[in-house]
Each structure stands twice: as structure tokens, then as C-alpha cells.
Amino acid sequence: MQKTKHYVRIRKNEKVSVDNREFYSTGRIIKICGLINAWYEDVENPETLAESLKKFKQRLDIFTFFQRVPHTVPKFNYYMEPYNVAVIKVISYDDW
Numbered sequence: 001m002q003k004t005k006h007y008v009r010i011r012k013n014e015k016v017s018v019d020n021r022e023f024y025s026t027g028r029i030i031k032i033c034g035l036i037n038a039w040y041e042d043v044e045n046p047e048t049l050a051e052s053l054k055k056f057k058q059r060l061d062i063f064t065f066f067q068r069v070p071h072t073v074p075k076f077n078y079y080m081e082p083y084n085v086a087v088i089k090v091i092s093y094d095d096w
Contacts, residue, residue, distance in 0.1 A: 018052045025060060034064040042068065046076055 015036065016023040022036040033053060035041050043049060043065040053060055067075050069087045074080045090096050 014058060016053070016056055016058075018056065019049065023053070025058060027061075030062065031058065031060045032062045032064060033060040038065065046078070 014025050016025065016033070021041060023033055024036050025031055025033045035043070046063070046065065050063055053063060066083050069085060
């Protein structure tokens with residue numbers, strides 16, 4: 001008996017520019033949106049950003065972003081999952 005392999009393809013469907021920031025959207029049934037440069041850009045006001053994204057022609061279901069270390073307590077009243085990141089504080093070359 002031959003086993004069938006099932007693959008889920010996630011592709012970057014579209015790039016969106018909102019408030020001078022670049023976003024991606026992925027997914028067919030559930031559309032997920034996030035910052036393309038998430039490691040370099042912070043989300044200061046997600047409510048305003050979500051309102052701007054609602055004006056986009058494509059339906060977006062989930063907007064993802066993260067807050068930087070050392071802020072481990074949720075800054076906003078949204079569902080939050082931990083994101084594993086290895087961090088070390090370096091102040092000078094001697095500390096390295």
C-alpha cells in the first residue's frame with residue numbers, strides 16, 4: 001500500500017504598503033498578515049495599524065507582530081504566544 005504525502009504550501013501572496021511600512025499576506029482560507037521587516041520595525045499602535053490594513057482590498061484575518069525583549073509582559077490586550085529568541089546583553093567589547 002502506497003502512502004500519500006500531503007503538503008501545505010504557504011506562499012507570500014502579496015506585498016502591501018501601509019503607513020510607509022511593507023506587509024506580507026499569506027494563506028488561502030485564513031489570511032495572515034505581518035510586517036516584512038518585523039525584526040527591525042516595532043508596532044507602537046496596533047489598533048491604528050489594523051484600521052489602516054482594513055482599507056486594503058484583500059481580506060486579512062490575522063495580524064501578527066511581536067514585542068521586543070526584555071518586555072515579557074504583554075503590552076497590548078491581545079492573545080500572545082512566546083517566541084524563542086536567544087539574547088545576550090553586550091555593553092562593551094570587553095563584555096563580549
